Amino acid sequence: MKKVDFISGLAEELEIETTLESATNLKDLDEWDSMAAMVLIGYVSNEFGVTLNADDLNEITTVESLIERIGLDKFN
Amino acid sequence: MGAIITAIEYVYPENKVTNEDLGKIFPDYDFSKFEEKVGIKNRYWVDEETAFDLALKACKKLFQKYDKQEIDYILYCTQSPEYFLPTTACILQDKLGIKKNIGALDFNLGCSGYTYGVSLAKGLISSGQVKNVLLVTAETYSKYLHPKDRSNRSIFGDAATATIISYSEIDGIGEFLFGTDGSGYDKLIVKNGASRFSYSPDAPEIVYGTDNSYTDNHLYMNGPEVFNFTNEVVPNFTKEIIQINSKDIDNIDQFVFHQANAYMLNFMRKRLKIESDKFFIDLEDGGNTVSCTIPIALKKYSEFINSESTIIIVGFGVGLSWSGGLIKIKSKL
Numbered sequence: 001m002k003k004v005d006f007i008s009g010l011a012e013e014l015e016i017e018t019t020l021e022s023a024t025n026l027k028d029l030d031e032w033d034s035m036a037a038m039v040l041i042g043y044v045s046n047e048f049g050v051t052l053n054a055d056d057l058n059e060i061t062t063v064e065s066l067i068e069r070i071g072l073d074k075f076n
Numbered sequence: 077m078g079a080i081i082t083a084i085e086y087v088y089p090e091n092k093v094t095n096e097d098l099g100k101i102f103p104d105y106d107f108s109k110f111e112e113k114v115g116i117k118n119r120y121w122v123d124e125e126t127a128f129d130l131a132l133k134a135c136k137k138l139f140q141k142y143d144k145q146e147i148d149y150i151l152y153c154t155q156s157p158e159y160f161l162p163t164t165a166c167i168l169q170d171k172l173g174i175k176k177n178i179g180a181l182d183f184n185l186g187c188s189g190y191t192y193g194v195s196l197a198k199g200l201i202s203s204g205q206v207k208n209v210l211l212v213t214a215e216t217y218s219k220y221l222h223p224k225d226r227s228n229r230s231i232f233g234d235a236a237t238a239t240i241i242s243y244s245e246i247d248g249i250g251e252f253l254f255g256t257d258g259s260g261y262d263k264l265i266v267k268n269g270a271s272r273f274s275y276s277p278d279a280p281e282i283v284y285g286t287d288n289s290y291t292d293n294h295l296y297m298n299g300p301e302v303f304n305f306t307n308e309v310v311p312n313f314t315k316e317i318i319q320i321n322s323k324d325i326d327n328i329d330q331f332v333f334h335q336a337n338a339y340m341l342n343f344m345r346k347r348l349k350i351e352s353d354k355f356f357i358d359l360e361d362g363g364n365t366v367s368c369t370i371p372i373a374l375k376k377y378s379e380f381i382n383s384e385s386t387i388i389i390v391g392f393g394v395g396l397s398w399s400g401g402l403i404k405i406k407s408k409l
Contacts, residue, residue, distance in 0.1 A: 015109070033105070033286040034227045034299050035113055035339075041303055042343050051308070054300040 001047065003075050007063055013043045022064040040066075048074050079201040079241055080248025081194070084375040084409040085137040086237040087130055088120035088362055089216075095230075102226045110230055115338025119233030119363035127156035127214035128164055130236035135172055135212065138238040144172060147240075148206045150180040151196055153189035153213045153367045155394070156220075157182060160270075168212065179206065186264070187334045187393030189213055189367030190237075191400050194389070195252040197241040211239040213367035220266050220295035224281075227288050228297055231337065233363035237371035251320045252401030255313060260396035263301045267292040302393070303340060310392050311347045313400065317388055321402040325350065328402075329385040330377060332356045334392055335369035367391070378409040 003022070011020040014036050016029060026032055026040075041052050050070050052060075060066045067075060095107040095117060111117055122130070131152070135144075152165035165180035179200075185192055190213055197209035214236035221229050241249070268291075269275040279291035290296050310333070318325055331350055333341055338357050345355045356373050365372065370389050377387075383406075390400030 031109075034288070035110060037286070037300060038303055038337075038339060039113070041300060042307075042339070045307065051304055052300070053304060054298055057300055 001075055003067060006047070006067070006075065009047070010040070010043065010063070013039050020063060022062065022067070024063050025061050026063065026066065027061060044070060050074075077202050077204070078244045078247035078249065079198045080244035080246065081239060081374070081403060081405060081409065082242050083138060083142055083240045084237060084371045084378075085134050086235060086368060086372045086375060087133045087137060089122040089125055089130060089234050091121050091123055092118050093121055094118040098226075098230060105226060107230070113339045114231065115357065115359045116230065116363040117360045119231075120235065121218035122216050122234050125216075126158060127154050127216045127234070127236060128158045128167065130216070130234065131164075131168060131212050131214035131238070132171055134214070134236040134238040135168070135210070138210075138240065139172075142240055144174050146208045147174050147210045148178045149197075149200055149209045150174070150178065151193050151209060151211045152180070152182045153185055153193050153211070154182060154215060155184055155186055155366070156214065156216045157184075165212075174210075185395070185397055186215075186366050187336065187369070188391035188395065188397040188399045190239075190370040191252065191389050191391040192254075192397075193239075193367075194241065194249060194403065195254075195399065195401060198249040198252070201241065201243050207243040209241045211241055213237045213371060215366040215368055217295060217366060222281075222290040222294040224289035225294065227285060227299065228290075228295060231364045232295075233365050235362060235365035235368035235372065237368045237375075239371055246404070248404045248406075250402030250404070251317070252399060253313065253317050253320060255309065255398040257305075257396045260301070260305060262296075263298045263305070263396060264296070264394040266295050269293060302396075305396055306336070306340060306392055307343060307347070309398060310390060311344050313392075313398060314344075314348060314388060314390055317390065317400050317402065323386070323402070327386060328354065328388050330354055330356060330387045331390075332370055332373045332377060332387055333390045335359045335373055336364055336393065366393070374405070375409050378405055378407070381405065381407065
């Protein structure tokens, strides 16, 4: 998947009203809460077959860090 | 020799708590999105009442159309017992005025409790030990929730249900399967107050997730881990249940899963490629009532059937524990 497509898909899933960029810290978003975390887990699981656990969610900050956790090899 | 579910009743506490009510307690949180995704508009919480009080009401409602003297076994599912001891089911026998020559026991399970209960009742009946089992689920998680635990207070509601499972010429209860993974025991837990750790008045407040708080005296749920467990285990488990009952997914009229949260249910529904009209989702009124969600859903679903319906029921959660099986319902319960 292209990073840009992932980011726009993520913004749609999380219903982000501002612009989402690689450097955006997900935790700083108004929309970030435990429900958004659940939606994020679901989206990543469906798109990449990657399971984000509770520790991953604690460690993830920016969109870029999320992409690294998913695995850079899954993006082109 | 078979068994069948013949009647179900349920009750909620009187105190209805809407998302607007919660919005006043948590003014910084937008509950409209919660309502849309998780599917809950209101839940009911007890004030002074106990789960047992709710159970009594549910049973009395059931006895308006069922002769209680026919009952010869009580299975009582709760994680909100009246006392450490005695067994709550024994008190229930007395308070309901049910005859004394019956069996009665409590079993401690959460969201997998109802499906376990149906399977246990089937076992008691098909082995010829009894004819009519009263299966009660009663839960008041609200008593375990920390006042500042917004996430769990949004999700969990209190309720009690009463089901009659009886001897039948037809097999109304098919094959059941079970799963257990105690390594996840601390993913959903009330740590203090029993044998391992005493209740501690000074238990420190712990912040978790996104601005939620609890102490070890309260209920804690690791939401992401429970969500992942469910999505990893339940879809394949459901396929196994269909298989062991020699059915195909197309032969099933309705799937009634534990009503945990609408987003998660839809997530699993899509993984299983089940159409939404064959997959029960209704948490709007009542929320996640733990072992009570499946009987409440069955009661609601049965209002709309006019011929025999083949249903897969699956419960999953605290333990970690899961179970499920096939049932048939002929008419309104």
